[in-house]
Amino acid sequence: MTVQLVDHNLSDEAVVRAARVSTLGRSSGGARTTEEARDKGLIGFLMRERHGSPFEHGSLTLYVEAPIFVFREWQRHRIASYNEESARYRELRPDFYLPAVGRNLVQVGKAGSYRFEPGTTEQFAIVDAELVNAYETTYRSYERMLSAGIAREVARAALPVGIYTSMYVTMNPRGLMNFLSLRTHREDAAFVSNPQREIEMCAEKAEAIFADLMPVTHAAFEANGRVAP
Incomplete structure (x- = not known):
């Protein structure tokens, strides 16, 4: 899976500037002493x-390549703007997701109280064989429909959610922290989340970009239980 920085105007200084206007008013020329x-x-x-609200100033745009089922989870976070490959x-290219060796496969417990x-x-072998078979079968159906002149918007109905697609997502730091708080598993978080591993892999890459661009804000996010402000 791919998560790449495309563009941004993020900085810790922007948070400080936005917060201090409440008490200091407008500064001359936008300058301030750090x-x-x-x-x-x-x-x-x-x-x-x-x-x-001071964490809503600025934005970053990420380019993401991931399976459709990951995007359906990501796009539930509505404090963002999305443009997905259509x-x-x-x-669509025949690029499909297969779980890596080491990915937990077995769910133990019931909804709301379970672990993987x-x-x-043998179970890994079954997953690989069944997914490869399903992917090959459905993609051949997709290609046959396209070859017969069927519209892409109809033929795509045969494709599984394990096929890769791409999107641009733009969000502000507050929205990003909300996303990270829910889509990463950290035992030291104030509210421990249990996301699906595949979206967590994307979230971890996004968090590395965030930590590099806004190290002070990211450190404060960590120190305060990974709760979005």
């Missing part, structure tokens, strides 16, 4: 007290 320790303390305060207008455990060698 005091690192004070800025870090302010961001920590905003995160801890959940004053969220199977109405182009033929590793599968056996």
Whole structure:
């Protein structure tokens, strides 16, 4: 799966600037004096007290390649803008998802109280064989319909959710932190989430980009239980 930074205007300074306009008003020419320790303390305060609006200034755009079932989970996060590759207008490539060795396969417990455990060698073999068979069968059906002149928007109905697609997603830091809080599993989080592993893999890549662009904000997010402000 691919998560790449395309564009951004994120910075810890933008959070501080937005917050301080509440008490200092407009600064001359937008300039301000940076005091690192004070800025870090302010961001920590905003995160801890959940004053969220200063974290809405700025945005980043990511390019993502992942299976359709991952996108359906990602796009439930509505504090974002999405443009996805359209199977109405182009033929989808035969790129499909297969779980890596080590991906837990067995669900133990009931809804709301369950865990996933590793599968056996035999179970991995079954998953690989069945998915490859399903992918080959459905993609051949897709190609036969296209060859017969059937519209792409109709033929795509044969394709499974394991086929890869691509999208651009744009969100602000507050929306990104909300996404990360729900789509990563961290035992030290204030509210422990249990996302599907495949979307968590994407979230981990997005978080690495976020931590690089806004290290102070990311550190405050971590220190305050990974709760979006």
